[in-house]
Amino acid sequence: MNRVLIEGITEAYTATGNGAVTRSDVMLRIEDAAILVEDDRIARIGTREELGRDLPADVARVDMGGKVAIPCFVDPHTHLVWGGDRSDEFNRRLHGAGYVEIAAAGGGIKSTVRQTRAADRDALAAKALRTLDTMLLHGVGTIEAKSGYGLDLETEIKQLDVMDQVSAAHPVEMVQTFMGAHEVPPEYAGRPGDYVDYLNRELLPIVAKRGNVPYVDIFCEKNVFELDDSRRHLEAAAAHGFKIRMHADELHPLGGAGLAAEMGAVSADHIVWASEEHMAAMAEAGTIATLLPGTSFFLRGRYADADAFKQAGCAVALSTDYNPGSSHTVSQALMMALACMNMGMTFEESFIGVTLNAAAAIDKAATHGTLEVGKKADIAFLDAPSVMYLVYYWGINHVSDVMKDGNFAVRDRRRIDGTSA
Ligand SMILES: N=CN[C@@H](CCC(=O)O)C(=O)O
Numbered sequence: 059m060n061r062v063l064i065e066g067i068t069e070a071y072t073a074t075g076n077g078a079v080t081r082s083d084v085m086l087r088i089e090d091a092a093i094l095v096e097d098d099r100i101a102r103i104g105t106r107e108e109l110g111r112d113l114p115a116d117v118a119r120v121d122m123g124g125k126v127a128i129p130c131f132v133d134p135h136t137h138l139v140w141g142g143d144r145s146d147e148f149n150r151r152l153h154g155a156g157y158v159e160i161a162a163a164g165g166g167i168k169s170t171v172r173q174t175r176a177a178d179r180d181a182l183a184a185k186a187l188r189t190l191d192t193m194l195l196h197g198v199g200t201i202e203a204k205s206g207y208g209l210d211l212e213t214e215i216k217q218l219d220v221m222d223q224v225s226a227a228h229p230v231e232m233v234q235t236f237m238g239a240h241e242v243p244p245e246y247a248g249r250p251g252d253y254v255d256y257l258n259r260e261l262l263p264i265v266a267k268r269g270n271v272p273y274v275d276i277f278c279e280k281n282v283f284e285l286d287d288s289r290r291h292l293e294a295a296a297a298h299g300f301k302i303r304m305h306a307d308e309l310h311p312l313g314g315a316g317l318a319a320e321m322g323a324v325s326a327d328h329i330v331w332a333s334e335e336h337m338a339a340m341a342e343a344g345t346i347a348t349l350l351p352g353t354s355f356f357l358r359g360r361y362a363d364a365d366a367f368k369q370a371g372c373a374v375a376l377s378t379d380y381n382p383g384s385s386h387t388v389s390q391a392l393m394m395a396l397a398c399m400n401m402g403m404t405f406e407e408s409f410i411g412v413t414l415n416a417a418a419a420i421d422k423a424a425t426h427g428t429l430e431v432g433k434k435a436d437i438a439f440l441d442a443p444s445v446m447y448l449v450y451y452w453g454i455n456h457v458s459d460v461m462k463d464g465n466f467a468v469r470d471r472r473r474i475d476g477t478s479a
């Protein structure tokens with residue numbers, strides 16, 4: 059067994075618990091802390107003095123030299139794999155063009171679909187690996203990643219294959235989602251129902267057979283997949299054993315949040331325009347509200363009403379929505395800052411949103427998202443005077459070291475191969 063005692067931690071800060079929480083009185087702060095790691099798990103956590111007693115003889119020691127320890131961030135909504143970029147389109151938006159207007163003219167998601175179809179597998183993998191490195195350097199240990207820039211059998215499978223490939227080669231842990239229903243492809247222009255038939259008939263059975271894609275997601279939106287088509291696709295997905303997540307009520311109040319509750323979705327995401335009735339239905343169904351403040355920021359749009367979700371009794375998670383068009387960032391610390399300043403969340407609520415509740419939004423709260431005995435040794439270290447600097451000194455990457463599965467994968471802001479403690 060590999061045993062490492064991590065010392066020199068000015069404070070360890072974490073939520074506590076094994077499932078999504080709707081209140082923020084679950085925080086634990088330990089000053090002058092130490093953490094004993096055994097293989098890939100946290101074996102003990104407490105003050106340096108407490109952990110100094112009765113230590114196993116074979117323990118190695120690592121002195122962090124005065125850092126803050128937090129659980130690695132979990133990012134429960136990313137579009138990891140795509141080709142090209144949309145920096146030109148971004149500049150057009152700065153000159154006044156609208157996101158919906160660009161999409162209607164064949165840009166937006168459709169532009170990334172063209173670039174992803176044209177890209178070869180190795181190029182997509184190399185780009186995704188660079189992104190995973192950037193995520194890790196920003197303290198992210200686990201992500202959800204979606205397909206959805208292929209919209210045909212060949213390219214959707216190519217995206218899932220790339221996820222398999224990079225996941226096997228990189229410490230950031232990944233759960234996969236099939237999102238063939240991210241947009242209506244040009245081949246089915248104006249016929250979303252026919253495309254849903256195609257997905258249900260041809261793609262769902264093939265993706266289900268892969269055995270490592272637990273979720274199906276859909277962009278339930280006006281003029282994309284409206285409620286009836288969404289329900290038909292999600293019911294077919296559920297019949298194949300997939301769990302459900304949704305892009306819902308992002309741009310219009312269509313009622314996607316209500317459908318998410320009806321389907322027992324694990325998570326409904328965006329939900330900027332969700333009604334109070336549907337928030338209550340989500341709370342009743344245990345559907346997590348995954349809010350994406352980076353998308354509101356980048357599209358200069360309305361922010362989701364975090365307080366209303368809280369009043370309704372919904373657990374709230376936060377995510378970057380990393381993608382080339384509507385939120386091109388991997389920083390969960392920045393999502394905390396945006397949520398605190400623009401959505402009225404407290405520091406504690408935002409911290410829970412990017413750790414424990416984010417883990418719950420991908421069914422991993424029992425093992426991820428907190429620094430507690432028995433949980434994964436996924437620890438991010440901040441070179442900062444206190445954990446508050448995550449938001450208080452915003453726009454800065456304070457993460458200097460990252461331990462993933464009990465191995466250091468980042469030391470002094472550099473990626474390392476991960477075997478040394
Ligand atoms: N809303 C739909 N899908 C993405 C946007 C993807 C894109 O613009 O490429 C989202 O979650 O924001």
Ligand SMILES: [Zn+2]
Pocket residue numbers: 135137305379381
């Ligand atoms: Zn998204």
